[in-house]
Amino acid sequence: MMARSIPPSLLCAIMIIACFNSSLSFAKQSKINGLKMNVIDRCWRPNPKWRTHRSQLATCSVGYVGKMTNNIGKDLIHYTVTDPSDDPINPKLGTLRYGASVIQGKVWITFQKDMHIKLEKPLLISSFTTIDGRGVNVDIANNACLMISKATNIIIHSIRVHHCKPQAPGLVMGPKGKVVPLGHMDGDAFRLVTASKIWIDHNTLFDCQDGLLDVTRGSTNVTISNNWFRNQDKVMLLGHDDGYVRDQNMKVTVVYNHFGPNCNQRMPRIRHGYAHVVNNLYQGWLQYAIGGSMQPSLKSEANLFIAPTTGSKEVTWRKSSHKNGDRWEFHSVGDAFENGASFAVTKGRHVPKPNYNKEQSFKVVDAKFVRSLTRSSGLLRYNRASIY
Template sequence: MVSPGTKLILWRFILPIAMIALFTPNFCLAKQSKINGLKMNVIDRCWRLNAEWRKHRSQLATCSLGYVGKMVNNIGKDLVHYKVIDPSDDPINPKPGTLRYGASMIQGKVWITFQRDMHIKLERPVLISSFTTIDGRGTNVHIADNACLLIFKATNVIIHGIRIHHCKPQSPGIVMGTHGKVIPLGQVDGDAIRLVTASNIWIDHNTLYDCQDGLLDVTRGSTNVTISNNWFRNQDKVMLLGHDDGYVRDQNMKVTVVYNHFGPNCNQRMPRIRYGYAHVANNLYQGWVQYAIGGSMSPSLKSEANLFVASTPGRKEVTWRKVSHKNEDRWEFHSVRDAFENGASFMVTKGGRVPKPNYSKEQCFKIVDAKFVRSLTRWSGTLRCSKTSRC
């Protein structure tokens, strides 16, 4: 029989151990969460920590940020789930089960996934309808070796988790357009993804390279676009924001470029901007040949907490300004908390204000110190997602 005094001594010994056992796991989880937070950017933390993301794919639509806002218009009770089972393509009479059928023929909200790994060689560009999500997570999907993707007069489109490369120019012809109507389509230059008069577009976690013209064009009045977590590599002209020097309507363009990895072997246009405004933040630049950021026609750009690593050998200056027009002194190119390595430098606009993104509450996100950019962009490009665990 244990005496009351002995019990008291035992409790004084056991209680501290019990307290440690009770509270230490929570502390470790909090600490681990903080570590994961540094390794994973805010978009990825929103869905990648969920091991059952496959059962909740549409959660992705709540994870967007920047000018695109939240893509909640892409989800809801009326959402159609469509699975691509056939990699073939017929540009005029697309078969059910093909990518073109899901992207162009189905009306309303559609969430497109893929049954298996596949290589899709498009005969003509696929015109993507409004309220369409193309979600390649969990499969290895390549759109390559001919025509690629076109978002024409559409809104609320997500393109996620696709490898797009070796896109080629296309001569004029007819093609299945949005709303299931055959339309004439003019000359196409050979871009991986082109936006024409499009709005509320989110391009996330794609790998784009080796296309005959550019990798991503935002043109002809397109606006409210977020370009995030992509890997752009092996390309001369990477990203164009604004159609041409004569298209004044692009002055209303607003684009967020965040958590992307540019390089290796990229020459120029990361991005090149005309007229509008771009917020370029927390991106990794792995060298350039001509320039990384440039443009014309009085654009405004805020470069914030990016990491610019100049090539060896190669040009060290990040920026380029077209000087053949009268408005060259009205540029607003500002560098705020950027980091520079290997001799990189940024020629900022002298004087004036630093243009702010002026995000709404749902668009806003925290810009992380540039020293964490390598971690934030570690998973840029398409993700390898296991069938049994997290991406």
């Protein structure tokens, strides 16, 4: 018996309804995902066409970095890394160093495929550069790592940096396409020196010889967000040393990051400047989670601190000083504490406000939602159509 054919008018109606339901389904799913996402991710991840609208990311940053709209525009250069090799003095077209150091102007760097990059010398990144690893798995590991020196307006997004090693002094392609001498490097994943307006988002950092992230020598207007820091002794340093008073002007936002497991100290350690540490997940520590010296100002807000099973339950550490040991500004506002965690606050003083402008401000979420806000921290998983 032959099946009856469907009239064209009915078939058309069925297709319209199917498309409408599909659109509704996507919209509903996007709304559900949006509720689970933090404000940065909600800005771009629900868009199914994010791959063809990558520069939308530049409008999604919050905190002291502000919006990264200086990184986009009609004069934007799109550059694809096709070659994982590295030549620190004469980088080849197609390599990461060529895009980050040789090309000048606004550069948006993506990667053709999964790749493991072993840098022969530290990578110096030019101003107005975006390194966008979304959609592939990019590892920078097992030797030199990343440095931002005297540069501004830089985004580093969705890469994995680990097993960074100390580097002897030597020559390297500089951020203006000129070969420059570079001194000894300690083995940090990211080192910022006299840098400003830097956004480090959704990276996974671990197992480096020295630290994972240093913000030093007058660097300011930095946002560190959605990263996963794990398996590390010294995690994050804000401020060069006790004698470098220029870091008094340093302002850093640390938001939606996941610290742990197996992190020891410096999440962050602050000297001189100001840090707004907000909506982060702390999965234990050995020595301490947040510490500092030289009169730093800290507003710890709506974080979740889960103390280790054994050892110190105290979140904070203060370097003793006869001159200024009584002038700390460490404040906890709306933080949540589990497993016996405690926070030694500064008493009898005002809570320092971040004083964000309109571009920088964002809503702080109740600490009970921190697990959800940070569940996608680090390098994002992906499939052909979307990012999770």
